[in-house]
Amino acid sequence: MTVPIIQIASISKQFTSKPVLDQLDWEILPGQVIGLLGRKGAGKSTLLACMLGLQETDGGAVSVFGEPAANLSPQARAKVAYVPHTCDLFEWLSPLQMLDYFKTLYPHWNSAKVEGLLARWGFDKIMRKRPISQLSAVEKQRLSIVRALAHDPQLLVLDEPMSALEPAARRDFLRELFDGFIERGTTIVFSTHVLSDLERVASEVAFLKTGKIALQGGLDELLQSARRVTGPGRLLDRFAVSGELRRSKDLDGITQIVTSAASGELLALAEREPAIRIEHLTLADLFVEVTQ
Numbered sequence: 001m002t003v004p005i006i007q008i009a010s011i012s013k014q015f016t017s018k019p020v021l022d023q024l025d026w027e028i029l030p031g032q033v034i035g036l037l038g039r040k041g042a043g044k045s046t047l048l049a050c051m052l053g054l055q056e057t058d059g060g061a062v063s064v065f066g067e068p069a070a071n072l073s074p075q076a077r078a079k080v081a082y083v084p085h086t087c088d089l090f091e092w093l094s095p096l097q098m099l100d101y102f103k104t105l106y107p108h109w110n111s112a113k114v115e116g117l118l119a120r121w122g123f124d125k126i127m128r129k130r131p132i133s134q135l136s137a138v139e140k141q142r143l144s145i146v147r148a149l150a151h152d153p154q155l156l157v158l159d160e161p162m163s164a165l166e167p168a169a170r171r172d173f174l175r176e177l178f179d180g181f182i183e184r185g186t187t188i189v190f191s192t193h194v195l196s197d198l199e200r201v202a203s204e205v206a207f208l209k210t211g212k213i214a215l216q217g218g219l220d221e222l223l224q225s226a227r228r229v230t231g232p233g234r235l236l237d238r239f240a241v242s243g244e245l246r247r248s249k250d251l252d253g254i255t256q257i258v259t260s261a262a263s264g265e266l267l268a269l270a271e272r273e274p275a276i277r278i279e280h281l282t283l284a285d286l287f288v289e290v291t292q
């Protein structure tokens with residue numbers, strides 16, 4: 001049996017009266033590259049932070065590498081890298097001072113990778129010595145990524161890692177993820193609003209809605225099996241659909257069903273009945289259907 005790298009059992013979190021995470025269960029297996037999607041404010045950042053024990057939960061349990069997330073040993077912590085949504089760099093230090101500091105904390109610090117990324121991302125001699133507080137948002141995000149990738153983590157958690165990056169740096173970063181991590185089997189969980197970025201790197205996609213993982217699956221499999229079916233209510237209304245995400249009926253008696261996993265039976269019905277229209281869904285369609 002594959003032992004999950006992260007196991008989340010029924011965690012809840014609320015800041016005000018509205019729950020953000022609501023008895024959420026989730027499992028992340030070694031080598032998975034999961035894109036986490038959800039509407040703005042759905043709780044993606046909260047979930048990623050709770051998952052690593054960086055934010056307290058109101059209930060439930062999280063384990064990372066088999067240890068309680070809130071109390072990770074230094075050995076387990078050294079296997080994890082996290083790029084937060086907001087800047088958590090030591091702004092009073094220079095990039096070089098900060099990277100030197102982190103180097104002392106990690107046994108597997110990859111100086112060649114650090115140098116390569118700094119050079120590629122325009123950190124010249126002067127910029128490397130300036131206080132981080134004087135860097136732009138993009139430069140800080142790049143530095144945050146360099147710090148995360150530098151110690152060859154086994155688990156990489158990225159919260160909107162590319163939000164401030166321009167296209168060339170995004171391409172560089174995605175290439176770095178592929179060549180340096182995905183091909184080596186690193187487990188990666190990242191949240192993003194950019195579906196095309198997700199489609200380029202993720203093998204799995206998970207949708208967060210109303211405090212729970214509403215749907216998760218292999219990206220290719222989901223796109224292969226998700227369908228929107230439209231047809232007369234007399235043909236569809238009594239049809240039980242597996243993986244049903246939404247069902248609606250208009251005033252003309254036309255029923256529309258969206259499913260994440262169209263069965264052979266449904267496909268056969270659509271084939272038999274010319275009045276039924278069946279369409280594949282894009283990731284954007286699926287995002288709307290699952291999270292609306």
Ligand SMILES: Nc1ncnc2c1ncn2[C@@H]1O[C@H](COP(=O)(O)OP(=O)(O)OP(=O)(O)O)[C@@H](O)[C@H]1O
Pocket residue numbers: 015016020038039040041042043044045046047085
């Ligand atoms: N420290 C906090 N105090 C109060 N409310 C908070 C706090 N952190 C998050 N929230 C609220 O919790 C909800 C979820 O926020 P979170 O940042 O986790 O969502 P998100 O899906 O990452 O959003 P976005 O896509 O906009 O980054 C939001 O309503 C947010 O306002």
